[in-house]
Amino acid sequence: MSSTANSSSQTSPTRHKIVVCTDLGPTLPLLTERHDIDVVSWNEPRRCDRAWMLQNAVGASGLVVCFQNIVDREVVDAAGPNLRVVSTISVGYEHINLKVMADHGIQVGYTPDILTDAVADSAVMLALMATRRAGQSYTFVKDNQWPTFHWTPFAFCGPQISTTSFSPTRTVGFLGFGRIAHAVLKRLSAFGVTHCIYTPRPGAPDQSARDENLRSTLNLVSVAPVDLETLARKSDVLFLLAPGGEATRHLIDESFLRLMRPTSVLVNNGRGSVVDSTALAKALKEGWIWGAGLDVVEEEPQVGPEHLLVKEPKCVVLPHIGSAALETREEMARLTARNVLAGVLGERLPVGLDYSRLI
Amino acid sequence: MSSTANSSSQTSPTRHKIVVCTDLGPTLPLLTERHDIDVVSWNEPRRCDRAWMLQNAVGASGLVVCFQNIVDREVVDAAGPNLRVVSTISVGYEHINLKVMADHGIQVGYTPDILTDAVADSAVMLALMATRRAGQSYTFVKDNQWPTFHWTPFAFCGPQISTTSFSPTRTVGFLGFGRIAHAVLKRLSAFGVTHCIYTPRPGAPDQSARDENLRSTLNLVSVAPVDLETLARKSDVLFLLAPGGEATRHLIDESFLRLMRPTSVLVNNGRGSVVDSTALAKALKEGWIWGAGLDVVEEEPQVGPEHLLVKEPKCVVLPHIGSAALETREEMARLTARNVLAGVLGERLPVGLDYSRLI
Incomplete structure (x- = not known):
């Protein structure tokens, strides 16, 4: 029945x-x-x-x-x-x-409009997991490597999202700067993030009043629109929250990834098609960027252990569960x-x- | 050489x-x-x-x-x-x-005093991972289960740390309410957490002025000391940040865990000895609590795939890397x-x- x-x-x-x-x-x-x-x-x-x-x-x-x-x-x-x-x-x-x-x-x-906060939570989680090597270290324990772990001060280290007195600035970037992005930015402001950059939609009206409002409400140093190249060059953590479709397909390609920093991470909670999976796997393998946290992948759900990105140790791939909060x-x-x-x-x-x- | x-x-x-x-x-x-x-x-x-x-x-x-x-x-x-x-x-x-x-x-x-922010970041990451089932879903992809995933609206759901208009209150608890705890609380305030409870050290002086200052600075509804039983009953997310030693050994035992809620999670970035591992494994298996995120385990580093907690699907165990930020x-x-x-x-x-x- x-x-x-x-x-x-x-x-x-x-x-x-x-x-x-x-x-x-x-x-x-x-x-x-x-x-x-x-x-x-x-x-x-x-x-x-x-x-x-x-x-x-x-x-x-x-x-x-x-x-x-x-x-x-x-x-x-x-x-x-x-x-x-x-x-x-x-x-x-x-x-x-x-x-x-x-x-x-x-x-x-x-x-x-209901899932904004759930997705924002997930994006912050992926950013932390990608920087702090949560996938690798989780697997390390499962693989019985902790008992023989050679601890050193730099073992399993990754970039720190929060600022400190000795590392006082951090820039988050957004491709797609809508409701979810603002919710992510709010959360990261409490980690001491200082600068926010984003790429505006083509033809979007001036948003300087809104940006100034965000900046002052969240106590940031700056919130500013930038071009795609600057987004790549300056983001410590880059969140992809853009819609899918032809207009955004493979915006994150090899040339974009080559401009990013070796200590930067990419988080995708938007649409898998925005990222060229092959280029991202190459970027991770060759160290152009530090890591990636992906809730979506272009090839999903045909994504398993043989997928180029799942095979990358510094890539965390979750099965599109960004809004899966009870x-x-x-x-x-x-x-x-x-x-x-x-x-x-x-x-x-x-x-x-x-x-x-x-x- | x-x-x-x-x-x-x-x-x-x-x-x-x-x-x-x-x-x-x-x-x-x-x-x-x-x-x-x-x-x-x-x-x-x-x-x-x-x-x-x-x-x-x-x-x-x-x-x-x-x-x-x-x-x-x-x-x-x-x-x-x-x-x-x-x-x-x-x-x-x-x-x-x-x-x-x-x-x-x-x-x-x-x-x-240098590692406060790095550990606070790690604690928030573990809280998100434990609630949102990051360990399970990460393994799910690695195990090639995404291609045959039966998606339903409640698949892979877990409790949401952030508040929303339709779920407007959240209580975080702290066992050990020092510098790191305050840094965690600050981060979670940006997720909309509303209430903070903690157990004061025995004989500690009255801290109501400090608590009121935290409450108003972080825009919370309340910050209050409670007894251990209330900490267990009321915490949606409970952070263990207490020192080790005999005074705190197995404070988190079966009787404590039985008082917790089935949707609550436990995060330990303090000392493994504070938690009775056997009791926690039982609590997870029988659903007394939702999940756990552990950076420390009493038996570390003798913790591998056969460890009771590593075997629990809703437990994320990381190899003591809380302060491992570059x-x-x-x-x-x-x-x-x-x-x-x-x-x-x-x-x-x-x-x-x-x-x-x-x-």
Whole structure:
């Protein structure tokens, strides 16, 4: 059995059917405990079958999906005329055909702006792990090397993110300087970071007032836009938080990496495609930079022990878990449930996508 | 050859001999580039031989050591009457017999207070790694499991250290509330942590003015001393930064751990002996707490893949590298060199140990 229903299997006209194709965790009862709604949910420990989705969508008023579930004309046709809302537990909506939604007047709920803090935490963690050689030293213990460790004052040393009286300046750089970047900068200001540089989007308006506000609020020496070359040359820690797509593809390539410092690290919590994996592996192997912390890799999920970057000792690769914090994912699930509920009841969605400007 | 000398092997009475038993890294030239000093240094990639040390100490005015090099009466006798200073690249001085130093009027240099920020960075890293399951997910990629990863909204989730509008309070606890703890608290204040609790040393004076100052400076809701039971019950992240010794041995035992929350984590950057390893492994296995990040373990360095804590998936064990930051270790080496130099020249040490109160 790969489906469950919380009440009668016959859906009467006055009742609503919601098909849940992903895991809403502890927030599922927001749907299942209502007496006016039938919930059918995918419960297998693998990605929801397309066939199951098409079969169970019949007669549904609402669909709950994640980025893995393609919502196209076929799904909408299968559901039939009751379908009022598609609620996705994601920031992105590339898996939903917005034109079809518009044609049928189906609302789309999504979950932006919730994961800022969770991703910022993860970015700081990766920056610390990449500088302080956490991957190498974690493996060292697992590999039974501690008992015969030749300790010296410089064993396992890495660059220090925090400033001190004897090392008083540090520059963090950002490729992509939005909400998450600001949250990272706030955290690092408490480590004593002094300078912030970032590359503005092409054609972006002047942000000197915002930058001055950030500088003074976070007690920094400077916050300033720079060109890509300066970003490479000056960043002690460089955070990649740019969107994907052709405009940013392989912005971090061999020529960029050759400009970086041998004690600098790269952290990518944005999109894997921004970095040329082969160039980064070369940079790490040849010591152009100190290390890297990657939550995303261009080739993901086809990334295993034979991947060039996983093989690099000073590269920490995590499986795209930047926003995987319990509180954040629960809030995303809660909002997803509230969105679908509002949709089937004909109410305004708490956070609906205004797709009219997108299609 | 396991020794080098920078000038003539004959030490004339007007010259000083310094024996360096550890690695001073890039600061060694502070000694070797002087023309009034002969430097003999251990250069093998293993711990300095006791026999080498005794043999080369003969006639030395200064010794440079680390915590691995025991400096006792035998060493002092071997050196002879020229010996004026022992300079250790460490905060601790348990490896130096202070009574013998006093008897011979030998000064002792050491390196306290430099590593505060490096250790605080490491503690924050371990807290993030323990909550956000960095050890497990790092191993997951290495083990080639990403390509077949069944993603769900709650896969690899862990508790979030930072607060958000939908999860607005967080309590950090400290066992040992000195300089390093304050530096950790400062960093976490930028993650939105709201409450700080700590256990005061027995008989410590009232610190309410200091606590109020910390609270207002770091924009927290409260900073307060509590008893051990409250520390266990209320801490979302508990940092162990207490000194070792009998007074703190196994303070973190089964009864303490049973009081903690299933979403809380423990971070130990202090002394391994504070934690009962068997009890902590049980707590992790049975889910009394969420995870642990350990830079120190009671059994170190006899800690390998068969150790109870290394075997626990939600435990991150690193090989005592809390202060292993380049900038910090270089400053420690620089101070160690300056201490020994001042000592052999008969000057006041930049940072000397006042051992009169310790023997």
